[in-house]
Amino acid sequence: MNNFDYQQAASIADGIQLVSTNNKAAFVAGGTNLIDLWKYRLMEPELLVDLNQVKEHHSIEEKEDGSVRLGAFVSNADTAYHPIIEKRYPLLSKAILAGASAQIRNMASNGGNLLQRTRCYYFYDPNVPCNKRTPGSGCSAIDGYNRIHAILGASDNCIAVFPSDMCVALAALDAVVNTSGTDGERSIPFSEFHRLPGDMPEQDNNLRHGEIITSIDLPEKGFSGNYSYLKLRDRHSYAFALVSVATGLELSGDIITDARIALGGLAHKPWRINEAELFLKGKQANAESFAGAAEILLQGAKGFKYNSFKIELAKRAIIRNGLMALHPEQQLPGARPSA
Amino acid sequence: MSDQSSVGKPVSRLEGRLKVTGAAKYAAEYDAPNLLYGYVINSTITKGKITSIDTSAATAVEGVVAVFSHENRPELPWLDIKYADMDAPPGTVFKPLYDNEIKYNGQPIALLVANDFETARYASTLVRFEYEEEFFETCLDNNLEKGRDAKKGIATLLKPPPPAPTGNFEKAFENSAVKHTAEYLHSTEHHNPMELFATTTVYEGNGKLTIFDKTQGTINNQLYVANAFGLSYKNVRVIAPFVGGTFGSGLRPQHQLFLCVMAALELKRNVRVTLDRKQMFTFGHRPQTYQKLRFSTDENGSITAMNHLAIGETSQFEDYAESVVTWSHKLYPAANTLLEYKLAPLDLPSPLDMRAPGGCTAMHAIECMMDELSYKLKMDPLELRLRNYSEIDPSTGKSFTSKELKQCYLKAAERFGWKDRNPEPGSMTRGNKLVGYGMATGIWDAYQFPSRIEAIITKEGKLIINNAVTDIGTGTFTVMTQVAADALGLPLEDVTFNYGDSQKPFSMFQGGSAIAASTASAIIIAARALKKKLLKKAKAISNSPLKAAAEDDVMFKNGTIRLKKDPMSVVSFQEIVASNNGRPVRTVNMGMPHAFKLRKYTKATHSAAFVEVEVDKELKTIAVTRAVSAVAAGKILNPKTARSQITGSMVWGISKALHEETILDEKLGKYINTNLAEYHIPVHADVNELDVIFADEPDELINEAGVKGVGEIGLVAMPAAIANAIFHATGKRINKLPVHFDELL
Ligand SMILES: Cc1cc2nc3c(=O)[nH]c(=O)nc-3n(C[C@H](O)[C@H](O)[C@H](O)COP(=O)(O)OP(=O)(O)OC[C@H]3O[C@@H](n4cnc5c(N)ncnc54)[C@H](O)[C@@H]3O)c2cc1C
Numbered sequence A: 001m002n003n004f005d006y007q008q009a010a011s012i013a014d015g016i017q018l019v020s021t022n023n024k025a026a027f028v029a030g031g032t033n034l035i036d037l038w039k040y041r042l043m044e045p046e047l048l049v050d051l052n053q054v055k056e057h058h059s060i061e062e063k064e065d066g067s068v069r070l071g072a073f074v075s076n077a078d079t080a081y082h083p084i085i086e087k088r089y090p091l092l093s094k095a096i097l098a099g100a101s102a103q104i105r106n107m108a109s110n111g112g113n114l115l116q117r118t119r120c121y122y123f124y125d126p127n128v129p130c131n132k133r134t135p136g137s138g139c140s141a142i143d144g145y146n147r148i149h150a151i152l153g154a155s156d157n158c159i160a161v162f163p164s165d166m167c168v169a170l171a172a173l174d175a176v177v178n179t180s181g182t183d184g185e186r187s188i189p190f191s192e193f194h195r196l197p198g199d200m201p202e203q204d205n206n207l208r209h210g211e212i213i214t215s216i217d218l219p220e221k222g223f224s225g226n227y228s229y230l231k232l233r234d235r236h237s238y239a240f241a242l243v244s245v246a247t248g249l250e251l252s253g254d255i256i257t258d259a260r261i262a263l264g265g266l267a268h269k270p271w272r273i274n275e276a277e278l279f280l281k282g283k284q285a286n287a288e289s290f291a292g293a294a295e296i297l298l299q300g301a302k303g304f305k306y307n308s309f310k311i312e313l314a315k316r317a318i319i320r321n322g323l324m325a326l327h328p329e330q331q332l333p334g335a336r337p338s339a
Numbered sequence B: 001m002s003d004q005s006s007v008g009k010p011v012s013r014l015e016g017r018l019k020v021t022g023a024a025k026y027a028a029e030y031d032a033p034n035l036l037y038g039y040v041i042n043s044t045i046t047k048g049k050i051t052s053i054d055t056s057a058a059t060a061v062e063g064v065v066a067v068f069s070h071e072n073r074p075e076l077p078w079l080d081i082k083y084a085d086m087d088a089p090p091g092t093v094f095k096p097l098y099d100n101e102i103k104y105n106g107q108p109i110a111l112l113v114a115n116d117f118e119t120a121r122y123a124s125t126l127v128r129f130e131y132e133e134e135f136f137e138t139c140l141d142n143n144l145e146k147g148r149d150a151k152k153g154i155a156t157l158l159k160p161p162p163p164a165p166t167g168n169f170e171k172a173f174e175n176s177a178v179k180h181t182a183e184y185l186h187s188t189e190h191h192n193p194m195e196l197f198a199t200t201t202v203y204e205g206n207g208k209l210t211i212f213d214k215t216q217g218t219i220n221n222q223l224y225v226a227n228a229f230g231l232s233y234k235n236v237r238v239i240a241p242f243v244g245g246t247f248g249s250g251l252r253p254q255h256q257l258f259l260c261v262m263a264a265l266e267l268k269r270n271v272r273v274t275l276d277r278k279q280m281f282t283f284g285h286r287p288q289t290y291q292k293l294r295f296s297t298d299e300n301g302s303i304t305a306m307n308h309l310a311i312g313e314t315s316q317f318e319d320y321a322e323s324v325v326t327w328s329h330k331l332y333p334a335a336n337t338l339l340e341y342k343l344a345p346l347d348l349p350s351p352l353d354m355r356a357p358g359g360c361t362a363m364h365a366i367e368c369m370m371d372e373l374s375y376k377l378k379m380d381p382l383e384l385r386l387r388n389y390s391e392i393d394p395s396t397g398k399s400f401t402s403k404e405l406k407q408c409y410l411k412a413a414e415r416f417g418w419k420d421r422n423p424e425p426g427s428m429t430r431g432n433k434l435v436g437y438g439m440a441t442g443i444w445d446a447y448q449f450p451s452r453i454e455a456i457i458t459k460e461g462k463l464i465i466n467n468a469v470t471d472i473g474t475g476t477f478t479v480m481t482q483v484a485a486d487a488l489g490l491p492l493e494d495v496t497f498n499y500g501d502s503q504k505p506f507s508m509f510q511g512g513s514a515i516a517a518s519t520a521s522a523i524i525i526a527a528r529a530l531k532k533k534l535l536k537k538a539k540a541i542s543n544s545p546l547k548a549a550a551e552d553d554v555m556f557k558n559g560t561i562r563l564k565k566d567p568m569s570v571v572s573f574q575e576i577v578a579s580n581n582g583r584p585v586r587t588v589n590m591g592m593p594h595a596f597k598l599r600k601y602t603k604a605t606h607s608a609a610f611v612e613v614e615v616d617k618e619l620k621t622i623a624v625t626r627a628v629s630a631v632a633a634g635k636i637l638n639p640k641t642a643r644s645q646i647t648g649s650m651v652w653g654i655s656k657a658l659h660e661e662t663i664l665d666e667k668l669g670k671y672i673n674t675n676l677a678e679y680h681i682p683v684h685a686d687v688n689e690l691d692v693i694f695a696d697e698p699d700e701l702i703n704e705a706g707v708k709g710v711g712e713i714g715l716v717a718m719p720a721a722i723a724n725a726i727f728h729a730t731g732k733r734i735n736k737l738p739v740h741f742d743e744l745l
C-alpha cells in the first residue's frame, strides 16, 4: 500500500472539489471494497477523501410523492433492517441480507455497494492480462476459468459480472441514483447507471470522476405483497451469486397485473428485459408463465467453457423465484430456494 | 487411581480463556526491541530465470533496510542435506533464494526488510524483476502419462509404496460376476488455517537465536535452522506454545522461517516475517490426484479383485508421495489385488501433507466404488461392507491391535436411522427436496513416535512435565495435563505441562494423529519411573511409615504416598523433596513404540460416517442436513477435545466434498482464487447437525496409554458418504471433488 493523504470531506461540495481536481484521489465510504482493491494494487490513490463526515444523506426518508430516499451513506445493514424498507420494500431487504457477511454489511454503504467492482479472479491479479484493469492487455477469462462469468451482454473484451445483490433488487424496483458533481446534480435511472463492457470494460458505470452518489430513490411501488429474492451459489452464505433473481409481482387473484424480474450474476449489470415483464402481464402466476418470461430474459445468452450451466440454471431459478414470490413468508435466510 | 481422576472426562481447554480473550500469543505477536519487518516477494512467472533485479526504487523508500535475493544472499551451506527437515520427501529440497531459477509461480524470490510492515509491503511492489520465461506444465489431467513410480527416502517409512500385486487381477476381474470401473479426480486444496505463517526471530548475539514460529515441530525447525545456517543446536531455540491451526502445513519449515532467520543473522537485528493470505497459496498443498478403480465381486458380494491406480502431482524437485492405494486391502479381503501409485512431476511447489493425506483421497474413491457395487449387487451398502468385513488385516494377514469398526457401523447406523432408507435413488423426498442417505468407511493409521519426558516433583509437591511438543489447537496441553495428573494421582491444578519449546526434551512434530499416543505413553512411562523414585526416597526418610512398603502396597494420591492397607501411613511429596535437601525429584524417560511386540500387528483407527443430504429437485442445490460419525480410536482421553477433533474433521469432509478447491489456470500456470472470498470453505449455513459416537475399543497392545489418536480419522469417511448420499438423492454419480451443484442439472 502506497503512502497517501487522508481528508474528510466537510460537505458534498467539498468532496467534489477535492476529488475532481485530483485524478489520483478517491472517495471512501465503508472501505470494504476499496481497501481490498488497494491491497491488491488495483488502485493506488494518493488522496483518500472520506465521505462519512458529510452531514447529509445518512438517513432513510419517505417523501411526499410516496417514494423513499435512501441516503448514500446509510449502511447496507441499517437499510435492510429499516422499518420502512422491511415494510414497503422487503425485496430490497432480502437482497441486501443475501450478500456478504453481517460484518461487511455493517460497514458497507449504499453508495459504495453500487460501485463495488467485479470478483473476476483475473481482475485481482495485476500480473495477468485483464482489459478491465489494464485496457488493451486482453481478457484472461474468456479462454480461462470462467465459471463465475457472464452469459448475457458480454463482449469480446470482457465477460465479467457485476457482483452486487442489493443492485439486483434496486434494478427490479426501478430505483433512481441521485448524484452530485462538477456539472451539478443528476438523477440517473437505475438501468442507465451501470454499463455493459463493450469496448470499454474499464468503465463499470456512468459515474464521473469526482461525482458523488448522494442518494437512491425508490419509487412508491415496492411489490411488498409478492416478492422473492433467490440466490444460488457455491455455499449457503458468504459467497457471490452464480445466479440470482429478484422478482416482484402484483396480482389480481392468480393473474399477474404487474411484474418485475431482475437477474444477478449473469452480466456486467443487473439484467432486466421489459418484454419479459410485459409478457407476464395478464398471465396466470404459474410455472408455465414464468418459463415463458425466462425464455425472453435469457434470449441471446451465450455460455463459455465453464459457465454454460448458468443458462439452464437461470431459467429454472426464474421459474422457482416466481413461484416463491407467491409465498414470500416462506423465504429462507440467505435467499436459499424455498418450497 | 485418585478420586479426581480426569482422563476420560470432558475437561475444557485449560488455555481456553487465554485464547478467547486474545491473551494467547502467536508467532507474529511477540515483540522484540527495534523489530524489523520482512515481506516476501513472489515470482510472477511459472518457470524460467530471473535475468535482472532492479531494487533502486524500493531502496529509495524511507524505512527500507535491505532487499535480499539470490544476487546478494549470504554464503550458506548449499548442500541439500543441510536443508532436509524430518519430513522432507525424497529429492532436492527447495532452498529459498538459491539461484535465479524459477520453479513455480509464487516462488519466494526476494525478501524486502523495512522498519515497518506497511513500508516493507509497499516497497516490495517497487522491486523490478526481468525474467526469461520457459514452457511449463501444471495441469495433472494433461500429464497423466508422465506418472512414474515415486522415489524412496526417509519419508517412505511413514508412507510405504504400494504392496506387490497378489493373485492375478486381470483374470479374476474378467471372470467375476459383478464388476465396476470408475475414475475419480480431486482438486488441489490449500492450507488456510486462521493463523497466517509467521516467524519472529530474536537476535540474541553470539550466534544465538530465539525463534517464535508457527510450526508443528519445534525441534524439527530447530534442526533445520541450525543445519542450514551452520549454527550450533543449543544456540537455536524455537518456541511455539500457541499455534492457530496447521493440519500438516507446519510439518515442514516454511520459507518465511528461512528468510526471517537469514535476515536476522545478516542484519544482526530482530526480524519478523509474516505471510499474507494470498501468500498462503505459495507453498505446499493437497495435490491434485487422479484415481482409477476396478473392483469385482462374486454374486454374493464378496470382493474377488481390486485394482486401485492413483496418480498424484508432485513438484519437479521433490517426490512428495501419499499412501493412497494401500487402504482398500487393509479393509477388504480380496485374493487378487493390483495397487499402483504414480507421481507426475509438474511445475508447481511440492505438495504437503494435509489432514489425512492420501487416506481421505483414497477412501473417497474406494467407498464410492463400494456404493456402486452395492447397487450392481442390489445389496444394501452397509450389508456389502459387513459381507467383506475382516477381523484381520487382509493385506498382511496380521491381527489388528484392536478393530471395532463393526461397532462403528452398527452404532452409527442405528443412531442415523439407516434402516429407513429406501435404496431406490430419488425415491425419498421432503417437499421439493430430494433426500439422500449415504454411508462410507474410514480407516487411518495409528502411529506412535518416540518422545522424551522430563518429570519433576517440586518442593511444593507439584508436578512439572516438560516436553518439546506443540499444541496445534488439538487440546494437547489439556489432555497431557490430564494424563500426567492421573498418573501421579494429582488434581489438575497441581500439574504444569511445559511444551512448545525446542529446549524441552525431544518430541517429533505433531502429525499423523500420533501425538496423543506418543506423548501420553511417554508421560505414563515417566510417571512410573518418577513414582518408583519417590517411593524409594520416601522409604529412606527416617521413621518412614512406608519403610517396609513394596510398590504394590502403596497408592499415590493428592501429592502423597499412602499404604493401601493403612491410609493413615502417609508420606507427602513435600516431605520427600525436603528430605532430598530441598532438591526437586526428577526423572527423564524416553517413551518408545513397542516396535518388536507390534511387528505382529496392524495398527489402525476406523470410522463409519452416515450422511443425509437434501438436493433441490429443480435447482440441484445441495445441503448436508445431518451426519453421524462413529469412531474407533482406542481410549478417548478427553471426549470434549476429541469430539471437537471429529466434528472439525466432519466439517472438513463437507468442505472437501462440496466446497474446497484451488483453481489452477493451466495457461497461466498459477492458482487464481487465492483469497478466502473465492476459496470456499463451509460457513455456518453449510453445517447442520453433526453427531459423534466413540466406540468402546480397549487396546492393551498398542501403547501404554491405549490411545490411537483422533486428529484425522473423522475426515476420512465423510467425502464418500456425502457423494454416495448425493447419488442416492439424484441417481447421479459425480466423481470429481468438490461436487459443483450445477453438475446435477
Ligand atoms: C468478502 C466479501 C464478500 C462480499 N460479498 C458480497 C455479496 O455476496 N453480495 C454483495 O452484494 N456484495 C458483497 N460484497 C461487497 C460489498 O457489498 C461491497 O464491498 C460494499 O457494498 C461496498 O461499499 P463500501 O461503502 O464499503 O464501499 P467502499 O469500499 O468505501 O467504496 C467502493 C468504491 O466506491 C466509491 N464510493 C463509495 N461511496 C461513494 C459515493 N457515495 N459516491 C461516489 N463514490 C463512492 C469509492 O471511491 C470506491 O471506489 C462483499 C465484499 C467482501 C469484501
Ligand code: SF4
Pocket (backbone or CB within 6 Å): A118, A120, A121, A122, A123, A129, A130, A131, A132, A133, A138, A139, A140, A141, A142, A149, A157, A158, A159, A160, A201
Ligand atoms: S472478464 Fe473482464 S475483468 Fe475478467 S479478465 Fe476479462 S477483462 Fe478482466
